[in-house]
Amino acid sequence: MSDTPSAAPVSFAEFPAVSTAEWQARLARDLKGQDPATLRWPLPDGFSLEPFYHREALEALGGAPAPLARAQPGWLNLPTIAVPADTTGHVQIEQALEALQQGADGIHFELAHCASFDLAYLVERLPLARTFIGYTVTEGADKLLTRLLEIAPGTMLRGFLRYAPPAVPEGAELSDYRTALRRLVALTRAMPDFRPLAVNGAFFGNRGATTTQQVAFSLNTAAALLHYLPNEEVSLAEVARALHVHLAISPSYFVEIAKLRAFRRLWATLLHAYGLPADGAASLRIHAATASWTQTTLDPHTNLLRHTTEAMSAVLGGADSLSIAPFDSVFAESNAFSSRLSRNLSIILREESGLGRVQDPAAGSYFIETLTDQLAREAWALFQRVEAAGGLPAQRGQLLEEIKEVAATTFKRIATGQQIMVGTNRFQNHQEHFSFHPKKLLRSAQFDTTRAAYPTEVLRLATAMHFERRERKSKRAAVVLLGTNTNQLILETFVRTLQEQERPEIANSHPEGTFSLLFSSPEEATLMYASPEQFTRFARFIYQIPADKQHFIPPVLLSSDLPTMQEAVRVFGFQEMKVQGYTTEEVLARLQGRTA
Template structure:
């Protein structure tokens, strides 16, 4: 309108412009002779973060990128979508009841992670959460077409939400058959404008320690496979692209996670352009962000609340369309109302009290975040091109898994030597921590997640806590706890960090490569030992009274037997005591346990 007052341009004429060179000179002066390069932060992605960024950083990008404004980003901004798991043969009644209560108390929708979709009670779900009017996501591993048909029969007026069925990331057998299932799903749901039937499981790469660039690059490689393989005479490339959504895993590196989500959107446009699709197709991308398991701990577990807060803020500021926050105690407790409520309320606080939904793309124009977004995008595109050059997925899946294993091992190493801090686990521990769960039950559980970053460090403490409990009860039995694969060096590195600096030296440690670390606990003492996987496998079969030729047997993490049997089996199968020159097992354990 002509009478609307025009804002006056801001001017700070009393301040002279300061060049990049002038800032760098000031930094060198303030460091008083120290090397400015010590302030540079090298990321595992292969690029460096500078100690400061100036307006010239945007010039290096060509120009300030346009803000990323998502369609439908007004209003709520993002959906608060908790996740509930349903195990094998489960009808899901308990999870559905929890979900219905969550929706009444502030959740915007629900994501069900189904181990067995065929057993899930769709009618019961519809009675408690009407399918046509509730935002509902479903993760399934097999039987996707049949499951979607059941949903459509129950709710013929339509569905809201998404389906995550990603046979590439989930390594589902019979890929041709799964792709045929996916085509059926896409044909049956393409008329549903608010249902994304092809959600990619990017959390797989995040939960195995992948770098930000790897997570994007590997997920884009999966998307390229679907865009290439799914279209046929009944299904166009545009149909496939319209059904795509990405589930992204989140980790606590705040600014890097913001940049990761923004880089996803940038590269999505590049990928769809390569398939001849217009820019509007890329603008419709939906990102469903989930807090990852990789960074969570069982030690000092309330620190997980702080981690998921950082992760959720990064997701919101990075432009996620929906966010799922895991309860802080989900690693070791059964579902409970207390932790469910805390997880659900986190998004509510960020929206209702922090008002984070009021600004679209708050990172836009930031010298630092725009540069970081560009660096992550370049690294991710390079990863994507390497995968494609190797034949794409699934041909290159071996290379992907090998690279994920490598970066995970590097993180384990950094946590062990203290250069990567996990608060409450390898730094700032609570020496008087009392567990409100049973370490024995946890170590025995097949569901205990041993793929996490903190696992090699925390399992030793859990195992020795179990040992001290047993010793106090004076049980005349023994236990062997599997600490993990390739953890001998990690134990040594952790031990080294606890020695006075004058005592830190190159120790002679004779542990063959590829051996397993174990803890042998008796009423008299605990001994660190190592064994080959074959030795441990034969040993576990004897202790568990399983035939040696039983190929389906998976050795548990915790083995119990009477003392004589355990001692005889350890001697028989040749377990070796973990030794560090100049220090006994007792010395190492005492240091690691803070005694």
């Protein structure tokens, strides 16, 4: 139209260009002598991020990388529903149907025992040809798929299968599983929208691996599958097409965006290394899930906030499907309220925030493009190191040991307050009333003790139990296993609460590698330590476990009548940890922000 005003070009020509060196000079001047290096953000991966990035950062990359395209826009909202062992799954299938009616795009079933899962009822209630369904199983994956195809012959399945045997949860590497995995590929070779082979990178992420380790070790897993599975029955190209990736997403917002982008780029490199078309990276399906590693039992509604940033990172980073855990999944049975919140979180990000309308929205960002490149380079170097040492499965033990070391460092940083977990070690709700019973939770075999916050949580829960026992004047006593070397973390945390002139001295420090314990009697609480052997023999005595029973894992919480417990603690040689001038109860009360 003639009256439509023409848009004027925006050039900002009146503003002179400013180089990185000029920005750095201004930064040094404003800091008034303080070292600009103090503003850097050190990552656990071994490198630091700068306080600002400039267009010259893209020049260092050889120009802005091309945006990462995906086969489909947006992402699938995929709630995860656990199906307990020895159940037909009817209740869970009905939950899945309701979730699909209320905005979910598909369902991810985690099957504890797939033989009892009623596939006929599943086929009756859910239209498989139109419904995206993921299945995680610990056994009989090929049998499950065979049964499913027999019940629904000719159906073109949509979704994925993750076969995660307990002995080898990161990719079914051993020869025992190769026949089953090849059969999965053969059964679904004519189903382009069903991926039966999983690279379970979430296994690494949910045990505390750094971002670099998660990407590298996932690539090592994929390389093992590409190396060992192809034979005269299934080709290399068929194995590659059957693969998809599971990744756990933590609250580190920008790093997680870059992680997914780096992984997709490195997937192209991996395919090229095997002589496959690199453009297959665009069709790689990445399933992201909120990390169990960062979930907490203390102030649990903060998990909703963590899940929000995790979900945003996942979808902005290019995830194809997303599972958001209920905020209370660590300590509560599945329930409609928290399941609805987790399902709606993804819907809000899509329908109200519009995050699925742009592919690769991080493309061109000076910061995220540089971070993506750094993560990709570091992860590829680590991947090559593992491959040069024999790859998987040969290096599996070494990989797990490296993750364990990183996780131990994270435990210590959280326990001593150097790394903040809101509501757990900072900004706690000291008047919090638990919606669960601490004793039952600690005794539960399902309680996830591998999470980052666990050492801090168990101390808080054990202390709460002690104060409750004392108020009720209970005549029983308890010993709670706090973890390995937790006494030292307790001491460091306690010292941080004191004024300089109040700083205590350690009368006895427990040796490296010993278990930390809290002995709670009706009158007092005492921090103690014992060797793993001492604690195991103690637990066997308390629960009257015969010595010839080989496979016995001591529970976290042991309780008995007071005289028996006192005598057993003495006989088995538990040692008290002492803080000069303070009783255990005073230490615990101060840490909990309450009066002893």
